[in-house]
Amino acid sequence: MRDLAVELFNKRLKALRKEKMYYNKFIFNGHFMVFLLILLGAFIFGYGEWLQHIPDNVNFALIAAIILGIISIFPIRPLLTEADKLFLLPFEKHMTKYMNMSLIYSYFSKISLSVIILVVMFPLFYQINHKAFIFYVFVIISALLFPYLGLRLRWQSYQSRFSLVATNMILLVTYIISYYLLLGPKLYLACVLLLIPVIFEWILKKVKPQYLYPWERMIAVEQRHHMNYYKFVNMFTDVKHLKESAVRRKYLDVLLNVPKGKKFNSNAMYLFLFKRSFVRGRDAFNIIFRLIIIAVLLMVWLPYTIVTIIIGALFMYLILLQMAQFYSQQAYGLWPQVWPVADSKVIKGYEQFLYRLMIVIGIILSVTFIMTHWILAYAAIVFFIVGWLTIRSIIKKLKYQETLLRD
Numbered sequence: 001m002r003d004l005a006v007e008l009f010n011k012r013l014k015a016l017r018k019e020k021m022y023y024n025k026f027i028f029n030g031h032f033m034v035f036l037l038i039l040l041g042a043f044i045f046g047y048g049e050w051l052q053h054i055p056d057n058v059n060f061a062l063i064a065a066i067i068l069g070i071i072s073i074f075p076i077r078p079l080l081t082e083a084d085k086l087f088l089l090p091f092e093k094h095m096t097k098y099m100n101m102s103l104i105y106s107y108f109s110k111i112s113l114s115v116i117i118l119v120v121m122f123p124l125f126y127q128i129n130h131k132a133f134i135f136y137v138f139v140i141i142s143a144l145l146f147p148y149l150g151l152r153l154r155w156q157s158y159q160s161r162f163s164l165v166a167t168n169m170i171l172l173v174t175y176i177i178s179y180y181l182l183l184g185p186k187l188y189l190a191c192v193l194l195l196i197p198v199i200f201e202w203i204l205k206k207v208k209p210q211y212l213y214p215w216e217r218m219i220a221v222e223q224r225h226h227m228n229y230y231k232f233v234n235m236f237t238d239v240k241h242l243k244e245s246a247v248r249r250k251y252l253d254v255l256l257n258v259p260k261g262k263k264f265n266s267n268a269m270y271l272f273l274f275k276r277s278f279v280r281g282r283d284a285f286n287i288i289f290r291l292i293i294i295a296v297l298l299m300v301w302l303p304y305t306i307v308t309i310i311i312g313a314l315f316m317y318l319i320l321l322q323m324a325q326f327y328s329q330q331a332y333g334l335w336p337q338v339w340p341v342a343d344s345k346v347i348k349g350y351e352q353f354l355y356r357l358m359i360v361i362g363i364i365l366s367v368t369f370i371m372t373h374w375i376l377a378y379a380a381i382v383f384f385i386v387g388w389l390t391i392r393s394i395i396k397k398l399k400y401q402e403t404l405l406r407d
Contacts, residue, residue, distance in 0.1 A: 005097040012079040023233045046302035061183035069175035074147045077106045078218045085215035092213045103151045139182045149197040156204040270349025299368045312365040313386040320390045358387035
C-alpha cells in the first residue's frame, strides 16, 4: 500500500509539472524574458550603488527578519482532487506516506524564493556587520530548516482541527524573533527558539482527538492554490479551468456611468463592458494594481534618471501587454452572443479602454518620476509614447487575428 501511495503522488506530480511546462512557454516568452533581464540589471546596478551609502538610522535586522518570517510560512500542496474524498476513502489509513511526500514537495516548490532573498540580503549584512559572515551561516541554516518545521506543524493543525490563523501567528512570531536574534547576532537564544515548532507539533500529536482525515479541508487548500496559479497564468494566456469572480468596489463606481440617451448604442457598448469587467473583476485589477505598486517602489528606490525611465517604460509596456489577454476573455464571452455587433466595434471599444488605462498608469508613473527628477519632468513623456506604441501594436495584431478568423 505504501508503494501505491508513492505511485499516486508521483502520478499527480507528473501531471502538475506537465501542466506548468505547458503554461510556462506562454509566460516566459521573449518579451517577458527581456523585461526580466533589464529589470534584474537595473536592480543590481541600483542595489550596488545603494550599498555604498547605507543609511545608519534604519533597523535592517528587524526589516529582514519580518521579510524572512513571512516567506518562511510555506503553504501545503496536497495535490488532492474533489473525487478523492469519495474514491480514496478506503485508502485513508495509508495516506501518511502520501502526505509526507506532499510536505517535501511543498517545501522544495517554495524554497527557491528564500534562497533568492538570502542571496540578496547577504551583501547588506556583510557590510553593516564589518565583513563578518559566520552568523549569516546560521541564518541560512534557519531559513532552510524553519519552513519544513512549519509545514509539519501546519499539517498537524489541519489534522487536529486547530485554528490555522493561530498556527500561522505562532510560526510568524517565532520566525521573526529568531531571525532578528540571528541577525543581531545572538545565536544561542535563536537556536532555542528553533525548538518551538517542534515542541508545538509534538503537543498537537499527543493531545489531538481522533478525527477522520481532513479531506474537505485539504481539497479546498489545493483548489485555492491551483486557482491562484490559473489567475496568474490567465494574464499571459487563456485558461479554460479558471472560474471567474467579481467584487463590488464602490469607490470606483464613478468610473462606471452607464451611457444614456443616444450614447447607449453599439458604439459605446464595449467600452463600458471592458471598463466594468476590469473594475469589477478580481484577477486583472489586482494584478495590475500590484504591478503599479512595484513600479512606483522601484522608481523611488532607484533614483537614477535613466534607470527610472527604463523601469517606468518597461512596466507600462508589460501592463498593457498583459491586458491583451483581457480582450479574448470579454470579446468571446456571453455578450457578443446576446448583442452581436461588428468585430471592428469590439476592437474599437477595447482600444478606447486601453488608452484610458494608459493615461491613468502614465499619470501615476509621471508623478512618481517628477517627484524624484523634477528638473527633467519633460522626460515623463516617454511613458506615454511607450504606451501609445504598445497599444498600436496590440490593436494591429487583434485586427490581423480577426481577419484570419473570418477567413
